[in-house]
Amino acid sequence: MTSALSKIGVCAALATLVSACAPANETDAPASNAPGSLTFVSLNPCLDALLVELAASDRILALSHYSQRPGGSRIDPSRLGEFSFTGGTAEEILALEPDVVLASVFLAPATRSALERSGVRIEAFDSPRTVADSVAQLERMGDLAGNPDGAAALARAIETPLWLSEATDANRPNPSVLLWQPGQIVAGQETLIAQLIREEGFTSQAAELGLAQADYVTLEGVLNDPPDLLLVAGNSAGQSHPALSALTQTQVHAFDPQLFNCGGASVLDARRELHAVRASFEAPQP
Amino acid sequence: MSRASLIFAGLLALLLPLSLLAGRVWIDPFAGTPSAPNATLILVELRLPRALLAVAIGAGLGAAGAAMQGYLRNPLADPGLFGIAPTAALGAVASFWVGGLLPPALAAWSLPAFALMGAGLAMALLTLIAGRSLSDGASGSGGGIALFTLAGLMIASLAGALTALAITMAPNAFALSQIVLWLNGAITDRSWNEVWIAAPLVIVGIGVLVVAARSLDALTLGEEAALSLGVDPQRLLWLLIAGVGLTVGASVAVAGIIGFVGLIVPHLVRPLTDRLPSSLIGPSALAGACLVLIADSAVRVLPLVTELRLGIALSLIGAPFFLWLLLKMRRGDMS
Amino acid sequence: MNVLEAQNISVERGGRRVVRALSAALEPGTMTAICGPNGAGKSSLLLALAGLLPTAEGAVSLGQRALESYPAAERARKVGYLPQGADVAWDVSVESLVALGRHPHGDARGAGRDAIATALAATQMEAFRSRPVSQLSGGEKARALLARVLAGEPDWILADEPLAALDLAHQLRLIGHLRSRADAGQGVVIVLHDLALAMNHADRVLVLDEGALAADGAPEEALDPAVVSRVWGVEARWLGEQGARALVARG
Numbered sequence: 001m002t003s004a005l006s007k008i009g010v011c012a013a014l015a016t017l018v019s020a021c022a023p024a025n026e027t028d029a030p031a032s033n034a035p036g037s038l039t040f041v042s043l044n045p046c047l048d049a050l051l052v053e054l055a056a057s058d059r060i061l062a063l064s065h066y067s068q069r070p071g072g073s074r075i076d077p078s079r080l081g082e083f084s085f086t087g088g089t090a091e092e093i094l095a096l097e098p099d100v101v102l103a104s105v106f107l108a109p110a111t112r113s114a115l116e117r118s119g120v121r122i123e124a125f126d127s128p129r130t131v132a133d134s135v136a137q138l139e140r141m142g143d144l145a146g147n148p149d150g151a152a153a154l155a156r157a158i159e160t161p162l163w164l165s166e167a168t169d170a171n172r173p174n175p176s177v178l179l180w181q182p183g184q185i186v187a188g189q190e191t192l193i194a195q196l197i198r199e200e201g202f203t204s205q206a207a208e209l210g211l212a213q214a215d216y217v218t219l220e221g222v223l224n225d226p227p228d229l230l231l232v233a234g235n236s237a238g239q240s241h242p243a244l245s246a247l248t249q250t251q252v253h254a255f256d257p258q259l260f261n262c263g264g265a266s267v268l269d270a271r272r273e274l275h276a277v278r279a280s281f282e283a284p285q286p
Numbered sequence: 287m288s289r290a291s292l293i294f295a296g297l298l299a300l301l302l303p304l305s306l307l308a309g310r311v312w313i314d315p316f317a318g319t320p321s322a323p324n325a326t327l328i329l330v331e332l333r334l335p336r337a338l339l340a341v342a343i344g345a346g347l348g349a350a351g352a353a354m355q356g357y358l359r360n361p362l363a364d365p366g367l368f369g370i371a372p373t374a375a376l377g378a379v380a381s382f383w384v385g386g387l388l389p390p391a392l393a394a395w396s397l398p399a400f401a402l403m404g405a406g407l408a409m410a411l412l413t414l415i416a417g418r419s420l421s422d423g424a425s426g427s428g429g430g431i432a433l434f435t436l437a438g439l440m441i442a443s444l445a446g447a448l449t450a451l452a453i454t455m456a457p458n459a460f461a462l463s464q465i466v467l468w469l470n471g472a473i474t475d476r477s478w479n480e481v482w483i484a485a486p487l488v489i490v491g492i493g494v495l496v497v498a499a500r501s502l503d504a505l506t507l508g509e510e511a512a513l514s515l516g517v518d519p520q521r522l523l524w525l526l527i528a529g530v531g532l533t534v535g536a537s538v539a540v541a542g543i544i545g546f547v548g549l550i551v552p553h554l555v556r557p558l559t560d561r562l563p564s565s566l567i568g569p570s571a572l573a574g575a576c577l578v579l580i581a582d583s584a585v586r587v588l589p590l591v592t593e594l595r596l597g598i599a600l601s602l603i604g605a606p607f608f609l610w611l612l613l614k615m616r617r618g619d620m621s
Numbered sequence: 622m623n624v625l626e627a628q629n630i631s632v633e634r635g636g637r638r639v640v641r642a643l644s645a646a647l648e649p650g651t652m653t654a655i656c657g658p659n660g661a662g663k664s665s666l667l668l669a670l671a672g673l674l675p676t677a678e679g680a681v682s683l684g685q686r687a688l689e690s691y692p693a694a695e696r697a698r699k700v701g702y703l704p705q706g707a708d709v710a711w712d713v714s715v716e717s718l719v720a721l722g723r724h725p726h727g728d729a730r731g732a733g734r735d736a737i738a739t740a741l742a743a744t745q746m747e748a749f750r751s752r753p754v755s756q757l758s759g760g761e762k763a764r765a766l767l768a769r770v771l772a773g774e775p776d777w778i779l780a781d782e783p784l785a786a787l788d789l790a791h792q793l794r795l796i797g798h799l800r801s802r803a804d805a806g807q808g809v810v811i812v813l814h815d816l817a818l819a820m821n822h823a824d825r826v827l828v829l830d831e832g833a834l835a836a837d838g839a840p841e842e843a844l845d846p847a848v849v850s851r852v853w854g855v856e857a858r859w860l861g862e863q864g865a866r867a868l869v870a871r872g
Binding site for chain 2: 668671673693694695696697698700701702703704706708709710711712713714717718721722724725727766769773
């Protein structure tokens with residue numbers, strides 16, 4: 001009873017801002033607009049990049065504030081001027097009157113319920129844990145944006161391992177690699193980046209050591225049991241320690257955290273980066 | 287060398303090699319050939335600079351604590367009271383914002399550089415205020431030092447508020463957690479670079495405090511008596527600002543905020559001395575080095591998933607100790 | 622030689638004029654008491670005489686030379702000052718406390734040792750030399766603090782109410798120590814609340830009233846019942862003989 005009352009209250013209060021109080025239940029919301037004509041607000045930098053890839057820019061009412069900064073998402077910095085950005089509060093979103101709000105499943109519950117009460121359609125996306133997840137996500141976004149062909153083309157591109165495409169010698173070594181993420185943790189095996197590392201012809205040292213998602217790896221641990229390749233994606237004191245450059249058995253590469261946080265075109269970027277790392281590893285050492 | 291200095295120097299000489307054994311990887315000191323891959327690298331590039339950094343930070347904070355307690359004539363005083371540590375921290379937090387804009391070669395140095403700039407700013411502000419508060423104090427109220435300390439506290443709260451502001455406006459969640467983590471000081475995985483930054487500043491800072499020591503002794507009898515003994519209050523205050531600024535600023539620059547060392551250490555040392563500030567500063571430097579080295583060795587071997595932050599560990603020891611001090615003072619068997 | 626002289630000095634504290642146009646030349650080898658009601662400016666005058674409080678007008682001179690022009694250490698070697706109260710921040714031993722008196726000389730661990738020993742002897746504190754200050758009685762602590770001033774071997778000893786909070790026997794003992802310093806040729810200036818002590822032990826008394834000199838002279842004249850009545854606002858009468866007088870006062 002009270003929630004119904006408060007819902008009416010919110011609707012009344014927002015009546016001046018929003019032209020109409022739509023029904024509260026998102027699943028009942030009629031797809032009043034044809035595919036390709038929906039308007040979007042995105043609240044997550046990964047979804048920002050996906051949306052920019054697949055939707056026309058005049059359909060994008062706002063992207064998340066994270067993408068505002070060059071390098072904040074995968075979006076080409078030269079295109080940032082085309083977009084507006086939102087801090088992500090319900091009030092800002094409602095004022096934009098989007099057809100669909102794209103958000104992570106971790107959208108703050110208060111914001112989510114405020115949007116739901118106001119009848120805004122929310123499409124929540126989970127982080128992809130496999131390439132297949134990412135493909136499914138792409139297709140879902142392609143359908144929303146009215147661009148299934150674009151999505152399908154991108155999906156084909158990210159599905160194909162670069163390594164296998166040129167693997168002529170079955171005996172090429174699989175160097176061990178440790179991806180050292182921000183905070184000196186490792187990715188678990190059930191993650192997109194772990195799949196990419198496997199598919200691009202590496203063995204994961206974290207898997208061999210039995211480390212799980214977000215296990216902490218000390219600098220001493222790295223030095224004590226050095227992998228063939230160390231991909232450093234963080235900048236803690238240990239990850240930028242001069243001792244790393246003194247390692248003789250290990251190649252150390254910087255690895256952009258953007259490459260393993262998102263699905264979509266980032267997957268292709270990650271494959272290319274891993275491929276380049278591999279090439280430099282296989283190149284004769286000076 | 288006094289008895290207290292000998293005791294803590296001996297303890298330090300014992301602890302320093304022992305601390306090299308502490309770590310996640312066991313390195314057998316008696317094995318002829320290295321017992322672990324990169325054992326030499328781990329010892330020389332990781333554990334040795336870390337141990338020396340613990341010594342430098344502990345020595346600086348211990349000496350600064352002894353000097354501050356002498357200056358404020360109060361056993362509960364802490365080097366943090368001048369507001370230098372929070373201002374240095376503010377500088378460091380600013381570097382999280384600016385660091386991204388700098389070329390990578392400079393970015394690595396931006397944090398200590400900004401922290402030192404913050405400490406320098408606090409020292410400049412304190413010096414400006416000092417000129418006023420002491421000349422007012424000399425006009426008779428005798429409250430020069432108290433006024434000045436309040437000014438220091440105001441600087442500390444302002445810096446704290448600005449730091450909180452910087453945190454709430456962090457560019458992304460990752461930067462935010464980095465800032466918050468950094469504020470709880472630690473010397474995990476520090477290198478020789480940090481030693482070269484901190485050690486010279488700490489040495490100079492302790493030297494400055496030693497120069498101030500005899501004047502601090504005279505303060506034992508109160509501000510007017512010290513004045514009558516020929517102490518120049520302005521000079522004394524400048525020495526204190528410089529000494530505390532250098533030692534505390536250097537330690538924040540390389541390790542973040544590490545509290546309670548300056549508060550605790552003089553109390554450990556005092557019973558072994560004649561209790562005058564001049565006989566406390568040297569031994570407090572040595573005892574501070576021991577305390578931080580012990581605490582840092584402990585966090586290295588504690589079986590936790592990630593390392594316990596040194597700043598947190600010392601606060602866990604320090605806060606109950608502080609409470610005990612307060613209760614002891616209440617009983618009145620303390621001076 | 623080392624005459625300590627206030628030449629028409631005025632002193633301000635906290636924006637208030639607490640000493641007004643006061644002149645007095647004090648001779649070494651004498652003990653001068655500064656008396657007056659609460660708030661008359663006694664402590665301020667003593668601080669100004671010690672060179673620790675700047676004068677708004679006039680100047681204090683020592684041996685014909687402005688006290689202000691002395692370097693701090695030299696002034697400190699010549700003028701010893703004992704503040705009111707027994708404020709010792711750290712629980713030091715008596716010997717360490719007394720050694721602080723050598724601060725202006727910087728020789729507490731060298732040549733100053735004799736002076737420290739002499740000061741301990743002069744105040745009969747030798748037996749207490751290694752005792753912590755916290756374990757001293759009020760009288761012992763007052764003597765230790767006086768010994769601190771004596772250890773500096775100053776020409777002048779300026780003490781602000783050194784007898785406050787002491788019992789009768791300790792008061793007499795401490796003023797006896799000060800008396801013997803004056804007899805030995807040092808100049809002694811003490812702020813005293815107890816008029817009888819001033820009357821019986823001082824060579825000269827300065828009576829202050831609202832910052833101005835109300836009387837100045839030998840105790841019998843300066844503390845004449847008429848002066849006491851006027852300045853303190855009480856009816857006063859001295860009993861006994863010179864050198865052993867007692868005061869009877871009625872409000």
